[in-house]
Amino acid sequence: MGGLFARNARRYPDGMNAMSLPTGPAPRSVGLREVGQRAGEIYREVESSGVPVTVIDDGRPIAQIVPIQREESWYERMVRQGQVRPAKHPFRLPTDRYTLPEETDLDDFLFSERLEDR
Numbered sequence: 439m440g441g442l443f444a445r446n447a448r449r450y451p452d453g454m455n456a457m458s459l460p461t462g463p464a465p466r467s468v469g470l471r472e473v474g475q476r477a478g479e480i481y482r483e484v485e486s487s488g489v490p491v492t493v494i495d496d497g498r499p500i501a502q503i504v505p506i507q508r509e510e511s512w513y514e515r516m517v518r519q520g521q522v523r524p525a526k527h528p529f530r531l532p533t534d535r536y537t538l539p540e541e542t543d544l545d546d547f548l549f550s551e552r553l554e555d556r
Contacts, residue, residue, distance in 0.1 A: 467492040470500070 466489065473480060473493050484491050484503050493501040516522045538547060 465490050465492060467494050467499070469493075470495040473503075 468480060468491055470493055480491055480503065484505050488505050490502050490504040492499045493503065510518075513522070517524055538544060
């Protein structure tokens with residue numbers, strides 16, 4: 439059964455997937471006892487590497503230690519996670535403004551603009 443998996447594991451080195459795209463370091467898992475003995479060391483490793491560590495007990499995952507991104511706004515987090523793309527150009531308000539003649543009522547002007555668009 440392990441033939442295909444083993445063949446693919448040799449073909450794609452760590453940090454690459456079958457589509458040849460970099461995937462980053464693989465998440466690590468540690469036992470509950472090891473976390474108790476080396477907690478500070480594991481926390482510093484997660485903080486410095488940015489790679490989450492899964493805590494397992496009797497072979498099943500029970501918790502995950504993940505790094506906290508300091509000074510990261512909600513927008514930066516969404517960009518990092520690939521949920522949004524940054525704008526190509528910075529947003530600028532238009533410099534040309536339309537001035538309404540004094541005798542024109544704004545409601546009438548907007549109503550006439552809407553009628554023209556139909």
